[in-house]
Amino acid sequence: MADFIIGPDFDGSRVDRFLRKMFPDIPLSRLYKDLRRNRVKVNGRKAGGKDRLHAGDRVTVPYEKKQSISLSSDVPFLYPIIYEDEEIAVVDKPGGVVVHKGSGHAKGLIEEFRASFGL
Incomplete structure (x- = not known):
């Protein structure tokens, strides 16, 4: 299980679009199945895919947070x-x-x- 606190970037976004953005490797069929089976919560309550998120909302999902595999941690940061x-x-x-x-x-x-x- 992973928790996310919604920031201003996702304020007003739909729950299903947030999930698709945060978990691009998980098939859409699984995301929607988990929404239907009430495995995704917003502020402790079941969430529908069309529900809107607001800054400060806590989203709980049945997946683990993953780092993007396309980015490596040995990349130097070039800007002061x-x-x-x-x-x-x-x-x-x-x-x-x-x-x-x-x-x-x-x-x-x-x-x-x-x-x-x-x-």
């Missing part, structure tokens, strides 16, 4: 970190460097950061 603590890191990123993957970019600064620090 100006400030960091347990909750935040401030990175000095040059202009033109992509922050989030997508829109034709396989990875962004966030994915590089996670890969470098094993997150």
Whole structure:
């Protein structure tokens, strides 16, 4: 079992889309089966696939959290970190460097950061 606290990135997202994003290796048939069998909970209550998530919600799923196999932890992080603590890191990123993957970019600064620090 794994718990997730929903952040602002998934605020307003549907439960089924959140699960598909977080667990791309699990077949859709299993995700929907687990939703139908009430194995997925939001704030301790059964969740339907069309239910909406809100920032701060706790989602409990019957799967283990996995690191992406495409990212290795031996990747050096090339950008200077100006400030960091347990909750935040401030990175000095040059202009033109992509922050989030997508829109034709396989990875962004966030994915590089996670890969470098094993997150």
